[in-house]
Amino acid sequence: MIKLLCFLLFNAYVVNNAVGSVIEVGGFKSYVSGSPHAEHAVILVSDILGYKVPNLRAIADKVASAGYYVVVPDFFNEDIYNPNNTRRPLNKWMESHPTEQGVKDAKAVIRALRKRGFSSIGVAGFCWGGKVAAILSSTANIQAVVLCHPTFVTLTDIKDVEVPIAILGAELDTVCPKELVKQYKKVLLTKPQIKNYVKIFRGVDHGWTTVYDLNDKKAVKAAEKSHMEILDWFNKSLK
Numbered sequence: 001m002i003k004l005l006c007f008l009l010f011n012a013y014v015v016n017n018a019v020g021s022v023i024e025v026g027g028f029k030s031y032v033s034g035s036p037h038a039e040h041a042v043i044l045v046s047d048i049l050g051y052k053v054p055n056l057r058a059i060a061d062k063v064a065s066a067g068y069y070v071v072v073p074d075f076f077n078e079d080i081y082n083p084n085n086t087r088r089p090l091n092k093w094m095e096s097h098p099t100e101q102g103v104k105d106a107k108a109v110i111r112a113l114r115k116r117g118f119s120s121i122g123v124a125g126f127c128w129g130g131k132v133a134a135i136l137s138s139t140a141n142i143q144a145v146v147l148c149h150p151t152f153v154t155l156t157d158i159k160d161v162e163v164p165i166a167i168l169g170a171e172l173d174t175v176c177p178k179e180l181v182k183q184y185k186k187v188l189l190t191k192p193q194i195k196n197y198v199k200i201f202r203g204v205d206h207g208w209t210t211v212y213d214l215n216d217k218k219a220v221k222a223a224e225k226s227h228m229e230i231l232d233w234f235n236k237s238l239k
């Protein structure tokens with residue numbers, strides 16, 4: 001995973017064709033894309049690399065082009081995880097940025113969007129953001145969630161889910177192993193009243209929806225497929 005993170009930090013930042021802009025939403029600097037007059041809004045909760053990652057912003061633009069107002073908040077105040085900083089390993093960084101804080105912060109963004117009159121709100125979370133999205137699904141006024149290779153999500157979190165949920169896992173993921181994703185599915189099967197979609201993508205690793213080499217055709221294809229699934233879930237659950 002660290003290797004992948006480094007790769008992203010040092011190589012993937014060079015491409016940036018983003019069409020949105022950075023404004024404040026609910027007290028957080030956010031990348032926004034799409035019409036503010038759209039009927040539905042989508043919040044993307046980033047992984048530990050934060051809201052500037054071009055591949056994440058590209059997902060925002062994609063979802064926006066399907067008719068949503070998309071918000072990618074900066075919940076880290078630009079203090080993203082730096083794999084180079086050996087004095088601040090991931091667990092130390094997490095002490096400054098617990099997912100509980102992410103949930104609290106996301107609720108402020110949700111309230112702000114509610115005030116603006118969006119008729120429904122969806123949340124997609126990536127890794128760290130996957131945990132935030134999972135908790136929001138039972139504690140906030142939102143209508144759908146997508147968890148992409150989530151981290152720290154417990155079976156209890158899944159048991160508590162109250163809105164349509166899609167979970168995208170990766171076959172080679174060791175952070176969120178496919179066995180765990182299968183257990184999520186089992187829990188969801190006990191909740192027939194909650195629409196769910198659980199898929200394990202073949203041949204890909206943790207983070208594949210956002211951390212990929214733009215020159216690797218296979219990786220790009222897998223990532224694009226996952227983006228379509230995210231969009232499909234919001235189309236089915238929010239509209």
Ligand SMILES: *[C@@H]1O[C@H](CO)[C@@H](O)[C@H](O)[C@H]1NC(C)=O
Pocket residue numbers: 009010082084
């Ligand atoms: C991390 O280390 C690499 C290799 O030493 C260096 O090229 C890069 O600029 C550093 N990146 C950050 C974010 O500090």
Ligand SMILES: *[C@@H]1O[C@H](CO)[C@@H](O)[C@H](O)[C@H]1NC(C)=O
Pocket residue numbers: 066067228229231232235
């Ligand atoms: C989602 O809906 C938009 C607008 O109706 C449509 O253009 C897009 O193809 C749909 N995407 C998927 C993956 O269902």
